[in-house]
Amino acid sequence: MTTEREYDVVLFGATGFTGRLVAHYLAETSRKTPLRWALAGRSAQKLEGVLREITSVLADAPRPSLLEASSDDAASLARMARSARVVLTTVGPYALYGEPLVEACIREGADYVDLTGEPSFVNRLIERHHEDARKAGVRIVNCCGFDSIPHDLGALFTVQKLPKGEPITLEGFVRTMGSFSGGTWQSALNEMGGAGFASKARPWAKEPLPGGRVVEELRPRVRKEPELGGWACPMPSIDPQIVLRSARALDVYGPDFRYGHNLVFSSPLALAGITLGMGAVVGLSQIGPARKLLSKLRPSGEGPSAEKRARSWFQVTFRGQSSSRRVLTRVSGGDPGYGETSKMIAESALCLAFDRDRLPPHVGVVTPAAGMGDPLIERLQAAGIRFEVLEG
Secondary structure (H helix, E strand, O other), rough: OOOOOEHHHHHHHOOOOOHHHHHHHOOOHHOOOOOEEEEEOHHHHHHHHHHHHHHHHHOOOOOEEEEEEEOOOOOHHHHHHEEEEEEEEEEEEEHHHHHHHHHHHHHHEEEEEEEOOOOOHHHHHHHHHHHHHHHHOEEOOOOOOOOOHHHHHHHHHHOOOOOOOOOOOEEEEEEEOOOOOOHHHHHHHHHHHHOOOOOOOOHHHHOOOOOHHHEOOOOOOOOOEEHHHHEEEEEEOOOOHHHHHHHHOOOOHHEEEEEEEEEOOOOHHHHHHHHHHHHHHHHOOHHHHHHHHHHHHOOOOOOOHHHHHHHEEEEEEEEOOOOOOEEEEEEOOOOOHHHHHHHHHHHHHHHHHHHHHHHOOEEEEOOOHHHHHHHHHHHHHHHOOOOEEEEO
């Protein structure tokens, strides 16, 4: 459990593409809300550069402190975690660089949020570190960006609109237009190139739930969805795993909860094109030399332009059905990968730092819905991400 610290939030990875966007968001926040925060990374010179960027745009914002820390320097990670109520990290691929920081946060009693979408990393943290984090009273919250905030909190928002105590079937349907940074590309290649990428292993799903509750994934299928104006196919992401873990932790999902997660395309041709393209990338990422060539397409530190981000958007529509009621909801916003992702993870860190008295009781390696729930939904709504009831 965190005690009084020098900083409310420390941003680790502040010099990367996404890290700089998060830094600007926190700086803007600090103009309106008292916030003790710091930028952290390997290079003091690059951190100074980010600070200059911030002050050139937001001259009246309080200046954050600068901390040198590196993923391969355990002592620096311990100092950083010891100084913070919450450590926010954008340093990936998390499977390569994330675990030492998680260990430092648990030992030093700091909460932690990241942007990972890597199932192997999350599963490893659950197996190795959940119990230690639980005993320490620390929240280790993965997937606090587009993977998987809209899907996880959207599912929670939806089931809360359905009668309590009834079985629930819920499906999420994702539409998005956007691009990705070099860091996201590198993390995806690393995950797809791993030996366990195709595995459906979910160690957290082995234990039976109290009271005979059932939480399962719906059978994936491709079909036309006239109500949504397109074709739906299963979305190969970490998001359904996060939703199912939240459902296992929270009784509000009912005695019998089933979830399916889908991408929506305007036509079968678009669906086929994306499927073939993704299949080719997955296949090539299994071959070392080919993966190295793919990694050069977008190196770490690069990302889409401000103009391209301004044209990007996302919608996640949820269709929920209980025994007696049907509901249609939607979570939506702007640029999913960067503009809104930087907002999502920043508000997650602020939620852990400032809303502790209102948070759910769950600690350990937890999902956004289990670790923050309604207080985070309220923060995101206030920040401009829309949670709407469309029907029911």
